[in-house]
Amino acid sequence: MRGWLEDKRARIGTGTAYDWKRIVEGKLIPAFGEKLVSTISPDDVDSFVAALKRPQVIEPANVDAPAKVRKLSNRRVNIILNVLRQSLDRAVRKGWLKTNPARAVDLLREDKVQIDPLSLEEVKLLLSKGLQKDEDGRYFTVAFFSGLRPGEEIGLQWEDLDWHRKTIGVRRAVSRFGEGPTKTVGSTRDVDMLPPVERALRAQRGTSQDPSPWIFPNRDGGPLNMTNLRERVWKPALRRAGLRYRAMYQTRHTFATVMLAAGEDIGWVAKQLGHTSLEMVIRRYHRFIPNLTRRDGSAASRLLADQGL
Numbered sequence: 001m002r003g004w005l006e007d008k009r010a011r012i013g014t015g016t017a018y019d020w021k022r023i024v025e026g027k028l029i030p031a032f033g034e035k036l037v038s039t040i041s042p043d044d045v046d047s048f049v050a051a052l053k054r055p056q057v058i059e060p061a062n063v064d065a066p067a068k069v070r071k072l073s074n075r076r077v078n079i080i081l082n083v084l085r086q087s088l089d090r091a092v093r094k095g096w097l098k099t100n101p102a103r104a105v106d107l108l109r110e111d112k113v114q115i116d117p118l119s120l121e122e123v124k125l126l127l128s129k130g131l132q133k134d135e136d137g138r139y140f141t142v143a144f145f146s147g148l149r150p151g152e153e154i155g156l157q158w159e160d161l162d163w164h165r166k167t168i169g170v171r172r173a174v175s176r177f178g179e180g181p182t183k184t185v186g187s188t189r190d191v192d193m194l195p196p197v198e199r200a201l202r203a204q205r206g207t208s209q210d211p212s213p214w215i216f217p218n219r220d221g222g223p224l225n226m227t228n229l230r231e232r233v234w235k236p237a238l239r240r241a242g243l244r245y246r247a248m249y250q251t252r253h254t255f256a257t258v259m260l261a262a263g264e265d266i267g268w269v270a271k272q273l274g275h276t277s278l279e280m281v282i283r284r285y286h287r288f289i290p291n292l293t294r295r296d297g298s299a300a301s302r303l304l305a306d307q308g309l
Contacts, residue, residue: 001028004087014180015151015173023083027052032084037091042104045084049105052077074108081107113284116246117254118144120307130237135207139216139229140237141200143251145304146191147259147272150248151175152182154224156215161201166193170274174223186276192268195301196309256281257288262303 001024009017031048032040058068072080085102092100118126123144131137143153151173160169167190173182182188193201204215212221218228226248234248252273259269260281266289270281282289 001032001087004090007090008086012181014178015175016183017180019079020083023080024087027080028084028087037088037096040088040097040101042101045081045102045105048084049077049081049108052080053108073111075110078107078110081105115253115257115284116250117257118243118246118250120258120303120309122241122243123254123258124307124309126237126241126243130239130241130243131233132237132240133233135204135216136233136237138200138204139233140251141309142197143248144254145194145197145309147252147255147269147274148191149173149183149187149252149274150226152187152274154216154226154229155179157213158205158215159213161193161215162190166198167191168193168197174226176226179223182274184274187274189271189274191272194304196304253285256285258303259300260285260288261290262299263290264299 005017005020005024008020012020031051032044035044052072055069055071058070081102085100088097088100088102091097127137127141127144131140139153142148142156143150146153146168148156148168148170152170155172155174156168156170157172160171161167162169170182170187170189170191172179173187174180201215214221214223216224218224230248235245238245256269256273259272260266266278266281270276270278273281275281
């Protein structure tokens, strides 16, 4: 399993590599490390999944504090099972197993991804009333109207912009573990620079005197820290604007729902988001799709212009 992880490390993001290492060392090795690979059966994997679903008592560091009970979500269990599947696929390729026993165990049914977007009116309120610094406003304008993941926004560098074609090259992502590749192969992409995004980026360029390659650098010239951004800027901005709390990732869902509600082409929205499957976009955002008209970004531009954005 460790050998498989080393093989995969160069092809996955930094955060994913860190998470998978935790899974291998914390879950898979304790459960299967003393077994011969050839003896692992579907029943063993079933028992492993059942154990993952059982509530776990977490003893607090402070002896006076009460113990906490933690239960893994179905999504988390599926991630762990998928790591096991992939590691045992390697054993099949090397001839150590005839078939992969983890492939005989079904994934658990996952809860739907929570889609809780802001309305355009709320976005305007947040940008105008909630954010106190111009640079913060420019960052979140890009966040709301590009379709990028937060780590992709933080990872933007000036070399990624094509002003002539009005596109942004999404080439990397930054997480708490550092700079790395985008989440998936499909996530490495070129996205259209909508008018409010272009204005925000040009304004940011005009005020940037730092030689930093990052479009939105921290005080030391490196990439922003996502946790710091959330606590220092995002949460206070929501409070000042009088808006209820949403996770910062909802900026991406806001982009998708606003564009689809405007009648924008699903394929174009999928491209902006970095999804290779239209089915995923339809399944996730179906209630926001009024029709299946085919357009190419014009509906989005008109909608934003009408809103003064």
